[in-house]
Amino acid sequence: MIKNIFSMISVVTPFLLVAPLFAEESNPSIIHRQGIYGAVGGHMKAIKSILLLEFDAAKDVTFHAQGIVDAFTHMGNSFPPGSDKGETKAKPEIWTDKDKFAQLGKNAFGAANELLKTAQGGDKQITLAAFKKLGETCKSCHDDFKSK
Numbered sequence: 001m002i003k004n005i006f007s008m009i010s011v012v013t014p015f016l017l018v019a020p021l022f023a024e025e026s027n028p029s030i031i032h033r034q035g036i037y038g039a040v041g042g043h044m045k046a047i048k049s050i051l052l053l054e055f056d057a058a059k060d061v062t063f064h065a066q067g068i069v070d071a072f073t074h075m076g077n078s079f080p081p082g083s084d085k086g087e088t089k090a091k092p093e094i095w096t097d098k099d100k101f102a103q104l105g106k107n108a109f110g111a112a113n114e115l116l117k118t119a120q121g122g123d124k125q126i127t128l129a130a131f132k133k134l135g136e137t138c139k140s141c142h143d144d145f146k147s148k
């Protein structure tokens with residue numbers, strides 16, 4: 001009996017450890033867009049550490065800016081109808097105010113390309129201004145279309 005309980009535990013434990021990676025949400029569109037935005041957020045953090053907190057990797061801003069541009073390019077159809085239900089912070093307005101949502105997406109993409117150009121130019125202050133502008137485009141979409 002005791003032996004059985006132990007063998008059960010050893011079978012169950014690996015699943016418990018892995019479970020958080022596979023949380024309840026299974027809608028591929030939700031998981032995909034959160035993954036893409038998460039990648040974008042990671043690059044933004046790294047750029048912040050370099051431009052605002054003196055992390056010594058000035059040459060890497062170009063890489064991170066390119067990463068943001070590339071991630072946005074690979075959003076795909078991440079907001080199909082019906083994907084407002086689930087473990088998501090996407091507000092229903094995304095599907096009722098599509099044009100505005102698309103426009104804010106374009107604004108962010110344009111600002112990301114602008115950041116890439118300024119990073120390639122190599123002037124820190126100009127790059128910092130472009131970084132802040134990009135941050136504002138993230139915020140303006142989150143304010144209207146992402147719940148807290």
Ligand code: HEC
Pocket residue numbers: 030033034035037038040041044068087088089090091101102104105108134135137138139141142145146
């Ligand atoms: C056009 C609208 C829009 C733009 C632009 C936008 N976001 Fe978001 N973002 C969203 C929405 C909607 C969600 C919620 C997605 C979900 O939970 O399904 C989100 C979620 C996120 C998340 C959380 C991801 C997760 O793991 O749940 C991060 C981080 C993020 N965005 C960062 C950014 C950054 C940084 C930028 C700008 C460089 C940006 N976003 C631009 C709409 C936008």
